[in-house]
Amino acid sequence: MTRGLGFTLLEILIVLFIVSILSGLVLVNLxxxxxxxxxxxxxxxxxxxxxxxxxxxxxESVEYGVLLxxxxxxxxxxxxxxxxxxxxxxxxxxxxxxPERFRPLLSMExxxxxxxxxxxxxxxEGQDKASxxxxxxxxxxxTIFELIxxxxxxxxxxxxxxxFGETTFSDLSEII
Numbered sequence: 001m002t003r004g005l006g007f008t009l010l011e012i013l014i015v016l017f018i019v020s021i022l023s024g025l026v027l028v029n030l031x032x033x034x035x036x037x038x039x040x041x042x043x044x045x046x047x048x049x050x051x052x053x054x055x056x057x058x059x060e061s062v063e064y065g066v067l068l069x070x071x072x073x074x075x076x077x078x079x080x081x082x083x084x085x086x087x088x089x090x091x092x093x094x095x096x097x098x099p100e101r102f103r104p105l106l107s108m109e110x111x112x113x114x115x116x117x118x119x120x121x122x123x124x125e126g127q128d129k130a131s132x133x134x135x136x137x138x139x140x141x142x143t144i145f146e147l148i149x150x151x152x153x154x155x156x157x158x159x160x161x162x163x164f165g166e167t168t169f170s171d172l173s174e175i176i
Contacts, residue, residue: 038099040171043149043157046073047169049092050159054136054166064088065132068106068147072097076132085131101151106133109144140164148172 053064053075063078065085075093076085087093098104134143142161149157156172 039102039149039151039153039155040157042099042102043159044169045096047159047167049075050134050136051166053093054142057136057138058140061138063138064136066134066136067130067132068104068134070104098149099151101153103150105148105150107146107148108133134161142167 050066053066056062057064065076065078067074067076067085072095074095075088075090077088077093078084079086134145134147136142141164144163145161147159149155154173158170158172159167160170161167
């Protein structure tokens with residue numbers, strides 16, 4: 001029996017599999033040409049996390065708040081028994097640090113707000129958390145705020161709350 005010229009389907013599939021694995025490894029290991037995508041990812045993560053917490057607040061009748069400082073943020077939950085803000089039991093609400101190049105600026109209805117602990121996060125276990133600057137309430141209300149992030153690459157990203165409903169995200173770098 002003579003074999004015809006060409007490749008079998010199995011040989012072609014094996015070569016395609018190897019090429020796709022190698023191209024995936026190359027893409028993952030390529031350097032990031034600018035830090036803007038890291039900035040965009042970090043701000044977008046905070047935006048999505050705030051909206052998820054807002055939705056959970058409405059569904060579960062629980063009050064959530066966002067505590068910000070110059071170095072990061074954390075989602076807190078209001079404990080109606082002790083009438084204080086506590087760490088949320090959800091792992092996604094744990095303290096998350098911003099990239100080092102970030103400069104967050106929080107503006108509220110009454111002017112510029114203080115950003116939390118200002119990086120000093122040494123607390124005892126029994127001590128209450130500071131009150132969050134941004135509230136995500138079960139009634140569907142939020143704090144009216146504008147949170148702008150700037151980085152060294154010139155990116156300007158904004159998360160804003162109108163007082164009712166989910167927060168909005170916009171890239172101010174594109175607006176000229």
